[in-house]
Amino acid sequence: MTRYTELAERYGTPLYVYDLDRVAAARQDLFDALPEPFSLFSAVKANPHPEVLRALGAGDGRVCRAEISSLGELGAALEAGFDPAEILYTGPGKTDGELVDAIGAGVRLFSVESLTDLEHVGAAAGVQGVVADCLLRINSASASATTSIRMTGTPSQFGIDTETLGEVLPKMRAVPGTRVAGAHFFPLSNAKDEDSLVGEFRHTLSVAADLEREHGVPLRFLDIGGGFAAPYAVPGERPVYEKLCERLETTLDELFPDWRRGTPHLACESGRYLVGDSGVLLTRVINIKESRGRTFVILDAGINTFGGMSGLGRLLPVAVQPEGPEQAAEIEDGTGLSASLVGPLCTPGDVLGRQVELPNLRVGDILTIPNAGAYGPTASLLMFLGRPAPAEVLVRGGEVVSASRLEHSRVPLTPLAPSAPLEGPAPVGGGRA
Structure with a gap:
């Protein structure tokens, strides 16, 4: 009887078994593949189990930060011990209610998809007397790789189209309660090989440098997204990106000469690679x-x-x-x-x-x-x-x-108390969702 069979007999099936040692190994492999100043966000949606998240956020030296897009994911990240001030809140449909709750919990970094999305963040921050740092998610007009799930270069609910950014940026920089801190890219998922991944990152960094030079986009913080591959539901081994660090450093030296001194602060994000x-x-x-x-x-x-x-x-x-x-x-x-x-x-x-x-x-x-x-x-x-x-x-x-x-349960609701709308744009999603 194998170890897995023993666990299946003990706990029944269907059964997921997660090995936390492999989570730690994937985290280390990815940090080893990235230049030293990089931050790494773990996409909580890939596996929100608090023990898995705790394994990603633990350890000596460099640790992951959490990337979330709901209050449920925020709760899982907080339960796992993540610092709310280090969490990145993303997503195209942030409601007034969840923004108020997230900021109240200490979240201070948001990725925004449009001017109105930024205004909602600003209104929620203003209610609580704080300023939220916001990354402008960019929908580039072009892309490098053509593999897997493309998330840029097409009409999308995600990101601000690069061709409109010059016109809208002055308005975005003037939104009360917010500070435009940088840019956020996520052009693809699951790059087919290291060359494709490097090509996409180079393209992203080039676009970011152009936006800074041509439109004055502030780039204190630059999240260049992910695309790290891993076998999925089939036998196989995670790739180890042996040349990614060196090739990224070469590109950054060319486009952002001060990056080694923290300008801009650089970040990547990953889901399946870290936990798959x-x-x-x-x-x-x-x-x-x-x-x-x-x-x-x-x-x-x-x-x-x-x-x-x-x-x-x-x-x-x-x-x-x-x-x-x-x-x-x-x-x-x-x-x-x-x-x-x-x-x-x-x-x-x-x-x-x-x-x-x-x-x-x-x-x-x-x-x-x-x-x-x-x-x-x-x-x-x-x-x-x-x-x-x-x-x-x-x-x-x-x-x-x-x-x-996980257990399903139904809980009774009481009607929401009427409340004055936040100052700013009209509420989205019916208020406190």
Whole structure:
């Protein structure tokens, strides 16, 4: 019986197992790949489990800061011990209520997507008598790499179009309660290789330098985004970016001669790279059936457990990690199964993978889906059909640190008390959301 099988028998399936030692290793690898002055933001959305976040924010020397886009993520980050003054609050739909609450909790750094978004931050800050530092998220008119999920160069709810920035910047710098502190870029996710990643970062830094020179964009703080790759729900190893640090330093020396002295303060951000290979998903075979020449392996884990992000092209198809040489040989030489992996939900969309190569299976067997530490339960259709959430077990040094499960509950609400609107633009999203 393997260690994973023992945990599945003890805590049941579906079961996520997160190895905190691998979280620490990924954090260290990424810091090693970045020049020394860089800050690193962990995208809380990738895995908001407080123990995982605590592992990212702990350690000697350089530690991650938290990047969030909701009060729920703020709560997880605070529970994990992150300093609210070091948190970056992002997102295109920040409501007046959440801004007031976030600033009240001590958040002072925001990424803003438009003039009106900045005005909402300023109004919330003004109510509490503080000034919020704001990074202008930039939607560049062009891009370098063409891989994976593009988040720039197209019409978007994200970012300020570079071609309009010159006109709107004077208004943005005059918004009470705010200070334009710099710029925020996030052009792509999951670059296909190191050359693509470096090319995108070079392009981003070049655009930032142009904006500073041509429009006077203040650049005390410059977040150049992410794009760090990692295998996802398939066997494989995280890449180690051996030349990224040197190549970034060369570009920065050319474009920002004072960067080594902290002008601008530089940052990157990452989600799946930091947590993806820390997790595996264990799921049990419930049934195996044939239908018109196709085989279906029905699992107790479906898109309510894993796979809710498949619509973004992030998951399908998954692959199974063989448990030993015999299973590996069955997959390799084709003597195993080729089947669709489907979940238990009453919808034909509950598919984790089609024509997946599998070992020979029996009902009751445990399958291991590797590299599943990012975008798991909270990025899935967790409440669909009311099935229980998967268990989540965290280990360090081979020992269980914690075991828990998210629970769904409905709580009664009372009507919100009428309140005067914040000074500034009209409230968005119905006020305190």
